[in-house]
Amino acid sequence: MTGSATTPAIAGTHSHGSGVWKRNQRALAPWLFLAPGIFMFALYVIYPIIASMWLSFYDWDGLGAKTWLGLDNYAELLDDDAFYTSLYNNIIWLVLYMLAVPAGLFIALFLNQTVTGIRIYKSLFFFPFVISQVVVGLIFAWFYAPNFGLFYKLIEWITGTGIAVLADDRYVTYGIIAAGLWPQIAYCMILYLTGLNNVAPDQIEAARLDGAKGYKMLWHVILPQLRPATFIAIVVTVIGALRSFDLVSIMTDGGPYGSSRVLSFYMYEQALSEYGFRMGYGAAIAVVLFAIMMIFISFFIWKMVRDERGM
Known part of the structure; x- marks a missing residue:
């Protein structure tokens, strides 16, 4: 009798659960597919961000016990000349790196033509994107090298005196940015080629019938349709400018005399290099870098959403 009484109850429970799933299947199914991605994103992105923020309130060498400092790490940043040098260099990176967006657009417009040999041109412009940043850094280090570098020899031939770009604190940051722009322009070019x-085509033809051509066609017809590509290009360029660690490390190691440091490299120096193992201080620098990045990206997202609603 016990078995006969229990069986309908179990069946009823199963039927009830099945009914809930059927009624909410359309709403629940997307979340089931998204769940693995959300979990991985939370584990490898959200948690490290929160952990870094929490760590920035401590003094920690990475091995021993943590010592609570509160806001002392941030107060120290305000009196740190090396931090201001890194921040200033990052601002220069941000301003000049944005040249990659219009440069990538105009190269994409050129490569979007149907002319003889266009595939060869596309391959040549695409090449910088597929090579490693380390290789890019080494190529430009040799390009700028005193006595035998092509750039050094060219300046020497024009002016009579060569310039050791990577050894001069006046030019070193600009030299590294030029190296970074090479692959970044190629990346923006790919985004715009996809957007083009x-x-x-019906809007292009309609605009031609109305007499639009050249600059007017580009500004009023093509660019509005390239907004998604422009948004992605700006975001990845901002991120690339702020995480410019690899080129600085390969080409100058922060020199000469720390003049080419950026925030990401200074964070590494403080947290993981032989200069300190100051994990808390490095985390404070990382939090500042993250805040700057979020300010820029949030602004572009807000502007894009406002423009879309305006349309």
Whole structure:
């Protein structure tokens, strides 16, 4: 009798659960597919961000016990000349790196033509994107090298005196940025080439019938359709400018005399290099870098959403 009484109850429970799933299947199914990605994102992105913020309130060498400092690490940043040098260099990176966006656009417009040999041109412009940043750094280090570098020899031939770009604190940051722009322009070019493939041809033809051409066609017809590509290009360029660690490390190691440091490299120096193992102080620098990045990206997201609603 016990078995006969229990069986309908179990069946009823199963039926009830099945009914809930059927009623909410359309709403729940997307979340089931998203769940693994959300979990990995939370584990490898959200948690490290929160942990870094929490660590920035401590003094820790990475091995021993942590000592609570509160806001002392941030107060120290305000009196740290090396931090201001790194911040200033990052601002220069941000301003000049944005040249990659219009440069990538105009190269994409050129490569979007149907002319003889266009595939060869596309391959040449695409090449910087596929090589490692380390290789880019080494190439430009040799390019700037005193006595035998091509750039050094060219300046020497023009002016009579060569310039050791990476050994001069006046030019070193600009030299590294030029190296970084090479692959970044190629990346923006790829984004815009993809966007140009999605431009509506009927709008182009309608604009031509109305007499639009050249600059007017580009500004009023093509660019509005390239907003998604422009948004992605700006975001990845901002991120690339702020995480410019690899080129600085390869080309100058922060020199000469720390003049080419950026925030990401200074964070590494303080937290993981032989200069300190100051994990808390490095985390404070990382938090500042993250805040700057979020300010820029949030501004571009807000502007894009406002423009889309305006349309």
